[in-house]
Amino acid sequence: MALTKYRAKRNFNESPEPEGGKPNDDKLRFVVQKHHASHLHYDWSADVMNDEWDKKSAKKKLKQIPDKLICDALLEQEIFAGVGNIIKNEILYRVKIHPESLVGKIPTTKINKLIDEARKYSFQFLDWKRDYELKKHWLVYTKKTCLRCDFPIIRKQTGVKKRRSFICANCQILYQ
Numbered sequence: 001m002a003l004t005k006y007r008a009k010r011n012f013n014e015s016p017e018p019e020g021g022k023p024n025d026d027k028l029r030f031v032v033q034k035h036h037a038s039h040l041h042y043d044w045s046a047d048v049m050n051d052e053w054d055k056k057s058a059k060k061k062l063k064q065i066p067d068k069l070i071c072d073a074l075l076e077q078e079i080f081a082g083v084g085n086i087i088k089n090e091i092l093y094r095v096k097i098h099p100e101s102l103v104g105k106i107p108t109t110k111i112n113k114l115i116d117e118a119r120k121y122s123f124q125f126l127d128w129k130r131d132y133e134l135k136k137h138w139l140v141y142t143k144k145t146c147l148r149c150d151f152p153i154i155r156k157q158t159g160v161k162k163r164r165s166f167i168c169a170n171c172q173i174l175y176q
Contacts, residue, residue: 047081048119049126055115062111066104070114072159073103080118085163086141087125091117092165093140098174099158099165105175140166 045054061079074080074088083091092099095113097106106114128134140146143153146168158165 043078043081046078048122049082053119055119058115058118059111062103062115066102068103069099069159070097070101070103070106071099071163071165072161074114074118075159075161075163082122083118086138087118087121088163089141089166090125090139091121092172093168094121096172098169098172099167101173101175107175110175140168142166146171 044050044052045057047053058079061076062073065073065076070092071088074083074091075085077083088099091114095110095117097110097114103111124137125134128137135142140153143166145151146153149168149170151168151170154167154169156165156167157163
């Protein structure tokens with residue numbers, strides 16, 4: 001809609017929106033508009049690096065998707081905002097869960113470890129990235145051999161989005 005058409009439709013007597021215009025003096029003026037949104041624009045409780053992150057909420061959301069692959073669930077930004085593909089791979093390797101495991105088949109103790117590791121590793125990831133030493137801390141991402149058992153690491157496209165996964169078929173348990 002053109003600005004002239006918008007201005008013609010606006011009735012500032014019926015709206016809390018300020019009319020705007022130029023000030024009468026040289027002072028800068030700022031207008032803060034109240035926004036009556038029907039829902040939050042960003043759920044800080046899903047951001048794994050935010051103080052408001054809620055691991056109970058993450059666990060509850062995982063329980064709602066029992067048939068989803070854990071590799072896809074970890075990349076769901078509504079559950080684990082901030083977790084990307086490298087972090088996904090490293091978390092799954094550290095907690096010994098195969099990326100093609102079904103969320104609902106993973107034992108509760110493992111889900112709890114995974115949720116805790118998502119937050120812990122995300123902070124480590126940021127610190128290592130700031131220090132320009134991220135790659136030296138990767139245990140599985142881009143590796144060819146498992147550091148724990150010396151088995152070959154399988155590189156495979158997994159999940160709905162076919163993201164790259166690095167898997168030790170010996171160490172990472174497949175829950176189906």
